[in-house]
Amino acid sequence: QVQLVEAGGGSVQAGGPLRLSCVASGRFFSGHAMGWFRQAPGKEREFVAAIRWGTTSTYYKDSVKGRFTISRDNAKNTVYLQMNSLKPEDTAVYYCAVDTDARRPITTESSYDYWGQGTQVTVSS
Numbered sequence: 001q002v003q004l005v006e007a008g009g010g011s012v013q014a015g016g017p018l019r020l021s022c023v024a025s026g027r028f029f030s031g032h033a034m035g036w037f038r039q040a041p042g043k044e045r046e047f048v049a050a051i052r053w054g055t056t057s058t059y060y061k062d063s064v065k066g067r068f069t070i071s072r073d074n075a076k077n078t079v080y081l082q083m084n085s086l087k088p089e090d091t092a093v094y095y096c097a098v099d100t101d102a103r104r105p106i107t108t109e110s111s112y113d114y115w116g117q118g119t120q121v122t123v124s125s
Contacts, residue, residue: 009119022096031102
């Protein structure tokens with residue numbers, strides 16, 4: 001069983017930074033992936049970024065490339081999402097999730113088995 005706890009959300013003005021963290025319990029293997037998704041009011045949840053546990057491979061939604069950086073600390077079982085140059089359209093509840101099957105598409109929500117409770121990010125203009 002995997003449990004995920006997100007932190008770091010909050011309110012920020014456009015152009016500012018925030019860093020989200022996700023601490024995971026359980027054991028992870030090289031094929032596992034951790035991802036960040038977000039859901040804005042009235043919209044479906046969407047992929048933001050992901051990272052494979054055993055490699056340096058990272059994946060990003062096009063609209064966050066160059067602004068967001070996903071990273072991990074294996075020793076702490078923690079994944080981070082550094083968000084810079086935030087825009088009002090980045091406002092959403094952000095969720096971290098774990099994909100335990102490397103054969104599944106890493107950017108697809110249905111590939112993920114475990115989810116955190118979410119943390120709110122609000123960007124004001």
